[in-house]
Amino acid sequence: MQDFAEGEYAQEGRAIAMGNRSDEISKIVTRAIIHKQLLPGCKLSEQTLADIFNVSRAVVRQALIRLSEDGLVTMERNRGAFVSRPTYREAVEIYDALTILEQGVAAQLAGRLGAQGWAELRHHLELQHKAVEEKNDQLSDQLGSAFHEVFVRLSRNTVVQQMHAQLIRRTALLRSLVNSRFDYCGLLHDHGMLIDLLEQGKIVEAQKLIAVHHHNVVKGYLMNDEPQPEIDTREALSRYVSQER
Amino acid sequence: MQDFAEGEYAQEGRAIAMGNRSDEISKIVTRAIIHKQLLPGCKLSEQTLADIFNVSRAVVRQALIRLSEDGLVTMERNRGAFVSRPTYREAVEIYDALTILEQGVAAQLAGRLGAQGWAELRHHLELQHKAVEEKNDQLSDQLGSAFHEVFVRLSRNTVVQQMHAQLIRRTALLRSLVNSRFDYCGLLHDHGMLIDLLEQGKIVEAQKLIAVHHHNVVKGYLMNDEPQPEIDTREALSRYVSQER
DNA sequence: ATGTTAAAATTGATATGCAATCTTTGGTTT
DNA sequence: AAACCAAAGATTGCATATCAATTTTAACAT
Numbered sequence: 001m002q003d004f005a006e007g008e009y010a011q012e013g014r015a016i017a018m019g020n021r022s023d024e025i026s027k028i029v030t031r032a033i034i035h036k037q038l039l040p041g042c043k044l045s046e047q048t049l050a051d052i053f054n055v056s057r058a059v060v061r062q063a064l065i066r067l068s069e070d071g072l073v074t075m076e077r078n079r080g081a082f083v084s085r086p087t088y089r090e091a092v093e094i095y096d097a098l099t100i101l102e103q104g105v106a107a108q109l110a111g112r113l114g115a116q117g118w119a120e121l122r123h124h125l126e127l128q129h130k131a132v133e134e135k136n137d138q139l140s141d142q143l144g145s146a147f148h149e150v151f152v153r154l155s156r157n158t159v160v161q162q163m164h165a166q167l168i169r170r171t172a173l174l175r176s177l178v179n180s181r182f183d184y185c186g187l188l189h190d191h192g193m194l195i196d197l198l199e200q201g202k203i204v205e206a207q208k209l210i211a212v213h214h215h216n217v218v219k220g221y222l223m224n225d226e227p228q229p230e231i232d233t234r235e236a237l238s239r240y241v242s243q244e245r
Numbered sequence: 246m247q248d249f250a251e252g253e254y255a256q257e258g259r260a261i262a263m264g265n266r267s268d269e270i271s272k273i274v275t276r277a278i279i280h281k282q283l284l285p286g287c288k289l290s291e292q293t294l295a296d297i298f299n300v301s302r303a304v305v306r307q308a309l310i311r312l313s314e315d316g317l318v319t320m321e322r323n324r325g326a327f328v329s330r331p332t333y334r335e336a337v338e339i340y341d342a343l344t345i346l347e348q349g350v351a352a353q354l355a356g357r358l359g360a361q362g363w364a365e366l367r368h369h370l371e372l373q374h375k376a377v378e379e380k381n382d383q384l385s386d387q388l389g390s391a392f393h394e395v396f397v398r399l400s401r402n403t404v405v406q407q408m409h410a411q412l413i414r415r416t417a418l419l420r421s422l423v424n425s426r427f428d429y430c431g432l433l434h435d436h437g438m439l440i441d442l443l444e445q446g447k448i449v450e451a452q453k454l455i456a457v458h459h460h461n462v463v464k465g466y467l468m469n470d471e472p473q474p475e476i477d478t479r480e481a482l483s484r485y486v487s488q489e490r
Numbered sequence: 491a492t493g494t495t496a497a498a499a500t501t502g503a504t505a506t507g508c509a510a511t512c513t514t515t516g517g518t519t520t
Numbered sequence: 521a522a523a524c525c526a527a528a529g530a531t532t533g534c535a536t537a538t539c540a541a542t543t544t545t546a547a548c549a550t
Contacts, residue, residue, distance in 0.1 A: 078502075096353075
């Protein structure tokens with residue numbers, strides 16, 4: 001499953017003719033951040049990235065701007081770009097925002113979603129179930145986020161979808177800062193319960209569940225501000241650029 | 246020895262230590278778009294903007310990327326950047342997203358906001374009231390949006406705040422496409438009612454009101470897809486760059 | 491060790507060049 | 521005259537080179 005071949009990408013379902021190097025690079029770096037290859041605080045030197053991706057500094061700069069607009073990267077004048085290091089407060093805000101969005105989506109979906117929609121959600125639930133059973137934390141994590149994304153996608157509102165996706169990316173970044181482990185089983189149970197409640201049209205209960213669900217997640221966060229992981233950018237990105245050039 | 250070497254600018258009243266030329270330019274263009282100086286569909290030629298702002302094409306490019314990430318500008322490969330021309334569907338999605346965010350904020354604020362908060366909202370309401378009485382549509386419009394922004398700011402969640410601000414910018418863009426006029430009086434009444442409901446802790450009623458409020462706004466939209474306004478970019482931006490140099 | 495200064499590296503921005511692609515123009519054909 | 525087509529012109533996307541400002545590092549003296 002080579003994610004990115006040449007020229008076109010699968011993004012949120014539809015194929016896009018790219019050709020935009022900076023956009024491409026920002027997406028690759030995003031993936032590296034989400035996959036915890038690039039950790040918070042990591043310096044993203046323009047020249048280094050330019051060398052890695054075989055592009056000019058200008059293109060890297062554009063990619064970094066994209067990333068900073070997305071909140072994944074922080075740019076400091078004359079000092080450079082770094083993978084963002086969110087504070088605990090920011091974490092709470094991000095999850096509050098997620099709660100608000102998903103509660104809104106829940107209200108729209110409740111009782112109003114077709115059989116196909118519920119089926120899709122339940123299908124995802126099953127995938128998650130398997131991952132949790134196999135104790136595959138990496139995959140459980142990924143599918144956990146994916147569930148939320150599918151859920152929001154069913155609202156058929158691309159604006160909400162994009163805001164939500166951005167928040168999910170930032171939660172992935174947050175998990176880089178956390179060492180505590182999740183009760184994947186409990187989270188999974190919540191997902192199943194959510195589907196049930198929504199299908200029965202119990203909006204208020206569903207919204208309450210969403211709030212508690214996110215509260216539980218953020219509660220499990222113990223930010224460790226200290227550790228400065230000394231990581232080589234080139235190495236961290238190696239697996240992502242290997243398919244390039 | 247460039248003319249703009251000072252490093253700080255008067256923007257929206259307050260002085261800002263900028264240093265980031267592209268960020269600065271994107272903000273100026275944003276204002277021009279919001280103020281309907283730059284209309285949807287308007288071509289934003291890199292060279293033209295570079296000449297206007299006295300910067301290199303690279304900087305303009307960075308600004309355009311910022312704007313496109315914000316949804317205010319659409320970039321087409323090898324064709325250039327244009328002020329976005331939202332569809333009606335997009336308008337609905339944007340207002341749905343706004344509804345979701347503000348309903349969430351309402352739930353957080355209801356009954357829980359200090360006296361100072363309610364006072365601030367009522368103060369804004371008064372300003373609006375005057376503007377509507379004076380039949381100052383431009384100002385009514387502006388204060389109308391501002392009310393929503395203040396409302397969200399009181400949630401003390403910068404993440405939600407930023408998402409909301411972005412949506413508000415996009416609604417400003419939407420209004421460029423609309424010729425129908427609003428019932429400012431009715432909208433004003435809604436704002437007042439909202440404060441009352443929230444202060445009394447009537448969350449559900451408040452949320453319902455928010456939904457209806459936005460529904461009324463979007464209902465007043467009659468997109469006119471046709472007209473291609475032939476506007477000179479330089480002229481449209483003239484008043485904004487006058488402070489430069 | 492501590493503080494200071496000089497050198498090196500990095501960023502922010504500019505200028506220029508070039509290939510790819512889009513747009514326009516002018517002629518040609520129907 | 522309208523439709524078509526191909527060459528010229530303009531614009532974008534990207535690379536390279538350069539420069540001033542600033543930060544970081546290294547070397548040095550206290």
